[in-house]
Amino acid sequence: MITPKEIKIKASRKYTSVLQSLVLNKPFEKLIIRGDKKYQKDSLQEFEKEILLINSLSKEKKGFGYTLEFQQVKTKHLGTQDLPTSIYFETKYDYLKFLGKEKEEVLFLESTTKIKEAFPELEPWILKNPLKVIQNQAEWDGILSVCSYFKQTPNPNIYIRELPINVHTKFIENNQGIIKDLLDSIILDHIKVDEKLFEKRFNLKYAEPQIRFKILDKTISERFFNGLEDIATPINQFETLNLPIERVIVLENKTTFYTALTLPEIDKTITIFGSGFSVSNLKNVSWFKDKTLLYWGDLDAQGFEILSQFRGYFPQTKSIFMDKFTFDKYYENEKGTTSNITTSLHLTHEEQELYNYIKAGTLRLEQEKIPFDYVNEYFNKM
Template sequence: MITPKEIKDKTERKYISFLQSLVEQEPFKKLVIRGDKSYTKSSLQEFEKEIQHIVSQSKEKKGFGYTLEFQQVKTKHLGTQDLPTSIYFDTEKDFLKFLGKENEVDSFKLNVEIILREFPELREWIIKNPKKVIGNVNKWQNILQVCQYFKQNPKPNFYIRELPIKVHTKFVERNKSIIRELLDVLISEYVKSEEKEFENRFNLKYAEPQIRFKVLDKKISDRFFSGIDDIAIPVSQFEKLDLPISKVLVVENKTTLYTTLTLPKMNDTIAIFGSGFSVFNLKNVRWFDKLKLLYWGDIDVQGFEILSQFRTYFPQTKSVLMDKQAFDTFFENDNGTPTNISMKLNLTNEEQELYEILKTNNWRLEQEKIPLEYVNKYFDNE
């Protein structure tokens, strides 16, 4: 026989559809809870205990909640007994008081009214997301202020904290998820739908990634940067650089970047800190297309996966110091980080063979463990 807890669980599963019916302005209909259980007890004492338990939580005893309808049924072991054949809620008040949701639904109704008064076009969103209306119960005044601003200024070109909206300076940052969903509906024609980052998606300024690079040719550093050779600038500015260089060396680790100035003199060359998979920040640097590109990463699976990623942007990229000879010479039995990547990588045959060895054995040789003497000799011939 069904228990009061099971009745509660089944009733709670009806709650979302009830909220949706409120938005659609449908009147409350008798809400039936399926019992799904037949009587199996052979002891009259157990039977009476179960019946009393169900009845004790019903509207008959508590003044609200579910109503029970009984019918005389002939049982196998106990003869004819009154068994509950129907469990239902007669009114909205019975349903909500049983769930303890009266105040929550009052707030929901009020917020739905406020939202639709401002933006009737959000009705479908509310129907699909009633729990999000409830989850942001005390925020709607501020959320709607933000939405109203973007509706009137769909291309703000401000940093988030510069937005002239009378909310806390961190409010938008802390509520990006819900605001994003609403703006996707409200200003869809201005949304950069291919962009995942909030600022890019909604035409805001943002703190761009910095590209850090070292100028390995002193003539260039003197001419263009007043002798400064260690530089970091926003990626949009880096994309516009116009330097008389012919070669770019991208290194995976910061430690290796520090040592690049000790390399043999390299005319017309800069070295860039790729910062692992952050090499994607370089994908739109189109002045790279005509340059000689060298990539130097760790000899591990991630190093080759980053090389493959970078090569999808710039097919001419050549790996350096990532060969089996260097690995066999300096490997110190270090473990790597396992990978879940199974797709074919953009590697040469030799690189792919070494990649498979590293992947199978979970091995790693970090690039900074290759002695500088060996590195310098390599670049002397590069």
């Protein structure tokens, strides 16, 4: 026999549809709870206990809640007994009081009224997301203020904290999810739908990733950067660089990049700190397409996966120091991180074989473990 706890669970599942009816001003309809359980007890004492339990929280006993309708049924072991054949909530009050949602309903209606008065076009969103209306109950004044600003100024082109909106400084960052949902409906014609970053999507300035690079050609350093060699610049500026270089060396590991500051001078060459999987920041550097690209990563599964990622952007990429000879020469029994990647990678046959070997054993040789005299011997040949 169904228990009061199970009735509450089933009633809670219908809460969203009840809220949707409230938004549409539909009258409450009798809400039926299916029992879906047959009585199987053969003890009169247990039968009476179950009947007493389900009755204890019924409307008849509490003055609100579910109503029970009984019918005489002939049971196999206990003869004819009165069993509940229908369970339902007759009124909205019965239902909400049973779930303890009376106050929540009042606040929900206040919020939906506020939202629809400010933005009638959001009613479809409310119908789809009534629980989000409740979850953001305390923030609606601020959220609607933000939405009002963007409706009037859909292309702000300033930083989030510069927006002239009367909310605390971290309000938009703390409520980005719900604000994004709403702005996607309110200013659809002005957003960049393919952008996931909030600032890019809604035409705001943002702190761009910095690309750090070292110029290995002193002539270029002196001509374009007043002798500076170690430089960091926002990605959008890096993408527009127009330097007379022919070769770019990308290093995965920051420690190795620091060591690279002592690399020999190499004509028409720069080296870049790729920062692991953040090499994705370089994918739109169009001037890379006609350069010689050398990639040096850790000799572990992730190092080869990052190499594959970078080569996916720039197919001409050649790996350096990521070969079986180097691995065997300097490997010191260090364990790496397990990889669950199963997709096909952009690797040469030799790289793929070493990747499979390293991945299977969860092995790692970090870049900085390779002696720099060995590295310099390679670069000196350039």
